Amino acid sequence: MRIAMGITYNGQAYQGWQSQLSGITVQDHLEAALSRFAASPISTNCAGRTDAGVHGLMQVVHFDSPVARAEASWVRGTNTFLPKDIAVQWVRTVPDDFHSRACATSRRYGYxxxxxxxxxxxxxxxxxxxxxxxxLEPMQRAVQYLLGEHDFSSFRAAGCQAKSPVKTLYAIHIARSTQRPSASRDGMPSCYWRFDFQGSAFLHHMIRNIMGCLVVIGQGAQPPEWMLEVLNARSRKVAAPTFSPDGLYFLGPQYDPRWGLPTEAISFDWFA
Known part of the structure; x- marks a missing residue:
């Protein structure tokens, strides 16, 4: 029986998604909880790995279960053995040819x-x-250079294991909070920003490196056209420093509707 599962997590306490010898990863905790609930070893495949400190609002995993359980039981039973900052949101029984990574048509991140x-x-x-x-306006102009299929080597971490640096970005949306910016005592405005990215797939640190460049442009240190220069250079050396993982959220993969999987979790309401 193949199971698909939607997971949310706060990534602050973990060394990323992927299992490591330390055991301090989201995958390690999830597989330990699943194995305890099923009383049998279970290994998982995910839709997209996340770095240390990065959060997940809709991580999707699949695994082949050695036991039969009701979908609601998988949710409640697995959550019993998980830390408070990781939670299963939903479970669906899927055909054997479903694969959480290979079947995803795109992936979404928010910052x-x-x-x-x-x-x-x-x-x-x-x-x-x-x-x-x-x-806002210079950043909106800058992201237009990134849309479409490109070689994103300039935004790729040195340790990236992707076979190719060529990826496709379908959409990037930038918005400032709709509330009126509040002024601090020194007169500088305070507000929240949200950046949304949708693409075929993403390289290691790709979004954090793009964010670093967008901040440089948004603060006026570089013109919007600099983003194109960075992209065309295909060299990490010319881009801005990698930005903090703190505000990065994996919003999840998208799948063909025929799989019948949820597209959002309740945590999306909090992030919005």
């Missing part, structure tokens, strides 16, 4: 960013942070 002269406190670990104000 939450606090613009403020004061560092985050309540939101620490859940949002990125910039001190200087950002300008």
């Amino acid at each position: 939450a960013l606090l613009q403020s002269p004061v560092r985050p406190s309540v939101e620490a670990g859940r949002v990125g942070w910039v001190y200087q104000p950002l300008d």
